[in-house]
Amino acid sequence: MGVVEDKLKKLGITLPRPPSPVATYVPAVRTGNLVYLAGCGPAPRADGSIPKGKLGKDLTIEQGYEAARLTGINLLARMKDGAGGDLDRVKRVVKLLSMVNSAPDFNQQPKVANGCSDLLVEVFGDKGKHARSAVGMAALPNDIPIEIEAIIEVEA
Amino acid sequence: MGVVEDKLKKLGITLPRPPSPVATYVPAVRTGNLVYLAGCGPAPRADGSIPKGKLGKDLTIEQGYEAARLTGINLLARMKDGAGGDLDRVKRVVKLLSMVNSAPDFNQQPKVANGCSDLLVEVFGDKGKHARSAVGMAALPNDIPIEIEAIIEVEA
């Protein structure tokens, strides 16, 4: 078992099948050693439910953090796919754009986005440290609380 | 005539002159084999009008889809420019960020963004399949319904 897969097992995380894109696009495109991952939302919880709602209106920061962590699990599934099936081939998480579904007066997007950022550093260590923006969106597909897109660098 | 230009002709699409940036920036920057295209909105319709308004308030999903397709036409004009005047030199559409002008409760951004994504696959085939995020913005310049930025890979 790979180093990163082993880490996931220790964290009790099972990766879902990568979410199927709902349109004429693909989950990941590689160009050179960079892989661009399509934006995705939270993976289902153990009970099959998926977080919904807007921060500053329907959800607390803690609930947003959980949704961001679940989104990180979906991103890991896409990264595995984008890295040819082996997470150990991820050389660096380069960049996240963390888009938080926000009421107009919600101003704590970084605390929500940390749910995904913290997970990536838990799983990858220093290779998981990324540049990031965490910003407030007016609305997101299917009322998900957060959507995150990512750029990763993979082994040549 | 190039393969892609021929396809555009069959689709009855005439590319506009690339929209002039309205500020101190440029429509496209190339670095290595990647070209970063500035965000743009819909090209004018045949009658010269340009779609305006917010999804979930002023426009239906079908009207949003049309606006996204018109935005794709503007992007194609910029891609041609960014690829040295020859759309056949576009090797891959890598990534779109599709930003939909959205009322707070509008949650069907992917169906709107498909207007551009579908066009790119019609025009480029498999090379047009891209990673994508489709998200809801509070507001956009001049009340356009959608703004899309893109990354493409071009021949070396």
Added chain:
Amino acid sequence: MGVVEDKLKKLGITLPRPPSPVATYVPAVRTGNLVYLAGCGPAPRADGSIPKGKLGKDLTIEQGYEAARLTGINLLARMKDGAGGDLDRVKRVVKLLSMVNSAPDFNQQPKVANGCSDLLVEVFGDKGKHARSAVGMAALPNDIPIEIEAIIEVEA
């Protein structure tokens, strides 16, 4: 003193220490010759104050322009860091994503974003000309009026 540092001095601009990220992420990640800079907000004014508020509600376009210029100063500090301490090693500002905190009916994001774009061209000349999107966010961290992320190309 470097050419760019000299230009900053003539403009009367002192770069702040690069803002510390408030979470598990880093201010800049280099991959190949590209450096991805995390989104940041305005640097403090000379009196230590930081702009706050939403365009179209709390702030005029002129106040937004000033906030964008202050954000440019923060980005320059991060670019210096990301370019190994020497701004002359910045080969090109490739791309900005200028995210303006906007009331739902504010539609002049480009005029606000110019505050940063104009500064980069003043400082870097043609190397400062970039592709850009300027769009309206529902909300931003700590109620800052604008957050900008950037991609730059640096000397090999």
